[in-house]
Structures are given as structure tokens and as C-alpha cells.
Amino acid sequence: MILLESIIDGIRDIKDHFGRTMLQLVGIILGAGSIVATFSLSIAGKAASMEYYRVSGGIQKVFIWNKPTGKVTLDAKALASKGLTFHDVTAIQRNAKDIDLVAPVANDTYSIRYREIEEPRDVMGITPAYSPMNDVHAARGRFITDSDVQTAARVVVFGSERAAEFFSTDNPIGKTVTIDGTGYQVVGVMQEKYFSFDQKRNVLRWMNRQIYIPITTMFTRRGETLDRGKVNMMNARMVDIKHHEDAEAEIQRVLFREHGVRDYEVLSRVANLKRNEQDGRMYDMTFMICGLISLIVGGIVVMNIQLASFNERVREVGTRKAVGASPGQIFGQFLAESVLVSIFGGFLGIFIGKLFTDAITSLTRDPAIITPDTIVKALIFAAGTGLVFGMYPAIRASRLSPIEALRTE
């Protein structure tokens, strides 16, 4: 019961000395606010990243590109290598056991014409694997099929924004467009892809602007054989991300065997993720330490002001002891006040933390999520600070000799 009385007294004390209390609390508020902001931003950043990965094909994806070797004079091997070709695709599919899907992409720019609209646009030559690999699907009609690839069919699929550009409100399916002078039949329009970190910019917009034809059709246009058809980049999908190192190694091995020189680059999302996690952890640590330092400073301020207030209240402590308060009861009273004030500061800190995170969010892309977990952490830190730094004044108060105390003016 005395604890409850102390808490009520403490609340009244805060009200009576609001200015002093607020001063006391600056450090704690900043510390708690920092912690809230740190955790929220870091949680949100991770969540946003994971969501982005999910929406664009998952973290099992591996990206494979051509890479210049960086040598000024090319030796025979480098000259002999033709960069990534369709042959690599089949080689990886056959030999890399930890890879279950490979989706090659060949790029070119063609003049696209439908009725009055004629524009040069980028076109992608792909295989059906592109669809599951990148989580893109047809909204109307269908995507490119194996049969299309086998026959190098003259069929084309439009991304949602591209379709609107050329066909506006007409139904594109079944219509014929002219690509680089040749007629292609439109067989599909893709679903719109959308993902935004800041609710403003759609980072997947480029997908809606694609035009897809079978990769073999593109090879034919270029006069390339299937085996030697130049591929600009490839996506590969791991069977199990636990074996990601094996998967990456396998791809490297196959490609090196085919090329003889490292004129390619293999980038796995998982490896990227792990690297980002490490960086992220360092980032988080830095913020956490700032938050903790703030809290420690705040704690010292609390302690000092508790001591000052206790000095003011020496006579009061003397009176309480005279009427029979035990040292333990005095200790409890002062400590409770300290913790209470700190928790109050913690609550305010959470609001400040929300302001921090909102401010930062408006500048960067990452949205912030304040979870109940974070709030609890901030409050515990604040209360803990009050507890630790309130100890010393509370002990001094409890040890005060009543005679000395009452003698004070």
C-alpha cells in the first residue's frame, strides 16, 4: 500500500514541479525516442526489403551478367569467349544440381508500330521460365510458351503500361503489331506489378513497360544459332537457399568451364541479403549505442535532480523518519519516484520517437513501423535507467540520520 501511496505522491510531485521534471526527463525522452526510432526503422527496413524480394521472384534468385574482364589487351581466351550465350543456359540447367530454373533474357530495341503509333521500344527475348522467375503473370491472354520458343513464333506479350500506350482502351489480344517491319500477333497482356517503399514511386514500374517475344525469335532475327544466341543476362533459381554457397559455386564452375575466362558476374540475392544484414546490424548498433548513451546521460540527470530534490526535502525525510518510517520505506519511496518519473519520460519518449521516425521516413524511402514490442523495450529501458540511477539518491535518503535532517533549516 505504501508503494501505491508513493506512486500517487510521485504523480503529484511531477505535477507540482513540472518544469523541473521535464528538465530531468530530457535525456530519458531522447534516449527512449532514439531506441523507438532505431528499432522501428530497422524493422521496417527489413520488412520492406523482404516484401520487395518476395514480390519480385523471391530470395532464391541469382543474377548472372556479362562483365568486362577489365584487361586492356584481350588474350586469345578472352577473344574466343562470346560472353553469355544460350549454350550457358542449357549447361547450367544440366550441370548445376542446386539450380532448378534458368531464365535467360536477350535485349534489343525495335521499332514498334500499331496503327498510327510508331515508336522505338526495348524488347525482351525470353523463355516461359521468365514468368515464375519474376512472378509476372498474364492478366489477359497468355504468356510465351515452350511451343512459341520451339517454333520461334512471331508472338508478342505486352506489359500493362506498354499495352495502354499502344492500344489505349482497345483489347490488344489477337491484334497484329509490326516489330521491326515484321508482323507479330499479340497473345497476352501482363498483370500490373506494383511495389513501393514510400507509397510514391513504384519500383517495379519498369516491368509494366516491357514487350516480350520468344528468345528464339530474337535469335532468328539476328541471324544467330540457338546455341550461340547472345544472352544479355540470366536469372537462376536455387532449389534451397540453405545451400546458396554451393549453388553459386556450381554456376561459377559451369560458366568458367564454358568460357575459360571470368567475363561474367554472378550475384545471389541471398548473399546480398546476408551482407546487408551485417551492414544493417552495424547500422542498428550505432543507433542503439547513441540511444543508450542518451539514456545514460538522462539517468545521470535524473540522479542529480533526485539528489537536488532530496536535499530540498531533507527536513521532510527527517519528519518521516521521526514518525517511524524505516530506512527501507524511505528507500522505496525515493526509488519509486525515480522509476515513476523515468517511465513517464519513457512514454513521452515514445511520442518523440514517433516524430523522429516520421521525420526520417519523409526523407528516406523506408517506412517505419512502431510495434508494441518496441514500445515495451523503450519503457523497460527508461524504467531501468530510473531504477539504476535512482539507487544512489534513494540509499542516501534512507541512511539520513533523523537528527541531522531535522536540524536543517
Added chain:
Amino acid sequence: MGAKALIQLENVTKTYDSGENEVHALRGIDVAIREGQFVSIIGPSGSGKSTLMHILGCLDSPSEGKYWLDGEDVATLTARALARIRNQKIGFVFQTFNLLPRATILKNVELPLLYAGLSREDRRERAMKVLERVGLGNRAKHRPNELSGGQRQRVAIARALVNNPSLVLADEPTGNLDQKTGSEIIEMFESLAGEETIVLVTHDPAIAARTERRIKIVDGRVVNADTD
């Protein structure tokens, strides 16, 4: 004397060690006080009367000797145990009133009961009863700064009585009051005497004259104590 006395000091000595000098505040005091007596302790400043009061009030322990209070030897108790004794057996009235400025009159009077662990209702009931006894029941919700000096001292007396003490100790209770108000306070003590055992410390012979019995103390020794 002996077993019947409420308070018995036997050869009580208090020595302070302040560096090079030893200060002998009390030198072998023997005093007995019976229940219901209204006693004053009178002496000049520096005589040790404050020290004697601190020991009687269990605010301090003697260096040597015994102190029987209500059948218990409290001379060698720990700080915590002394706090318990103060809470249950002693009521203080100070020269400077020593009320908590930010609490109501009622809460001030309840204070000893708070530390005794009584429930909220019990505290309130007993505090109101004793406030009425001193004639301030209608001011229970006021703050000390709204009361006059004399009224504040009456609140202090109420607080001293609320826990049914064995002993009421008043240290220069009229020191901060004017003549007339001071006299009223002494009257209040006079009306309480008999029911309560009251020990009043003063340097003023006029006040001491109004008590039943005077214990004179000079230079740490009792001189000329009236016999009971």
C-alpha cells in the same frame, strides 16, 4: 519507581567523538517517569536537553546505560527497530511544526499510520477522530500553509496522538508562536495530561512552571529533579 515507571533511564551516557575532542553530552542520567505524568525538561542551551530528548524519542541511542520504555529496553536497538518504536510508541511535536507542506492536514495526521501499514479507511477514520479532538476536524482538507501557526501546531499534536503513543515528546513547542497562542498550546497539553504521558523540553521557566514536574539538566547532568 522501577517496574511501574513507563520510562526508566539508568545511567545513560552519550559521548560524541568529534576528532580530537570528546563531547560528553550526557553523563550518567537516571530518570524515571510514570504513566500520565506531564513533565518538563528544562536547561540552558548546550545543557544536553536536546540530546536527552533525542534519546527519549528513540532518535538516537545512548553510548552507555539502559532505557526502558514501556517495558522494553530500547537502548541497544537497531535503526530499523528504533523506527518501529517511534512509529508505535512515540509522538513528536516540534518547534518548527514539521508538517509536509504539499499534503492535506488529514494526510499529514495519517502519516504515522501509513508507515504502520493501516488500510486507507482505518487511517482516515483514526486521523479524523484525533483531528476533532484538537478541534480541527473541519479543516481536514486544507493545506498547512492555509493555517495559522497555532493551528499548525495543533495538527502536529494530532499527528503525535494518532498512533496511540506511550509517550508524547514536545521540543520547544511554543518556540515559533506568540505568547497568546503559545499559552493555548500549553493549555492543550494540560488537557491531554493524565491520558497521555507528556515530556516537554523547554528553556523557558514560565512554561516549565505549568508542568507537573520539572527535571533540570545542566552540563549533561540532572540537577534538582523534582521527585515524582
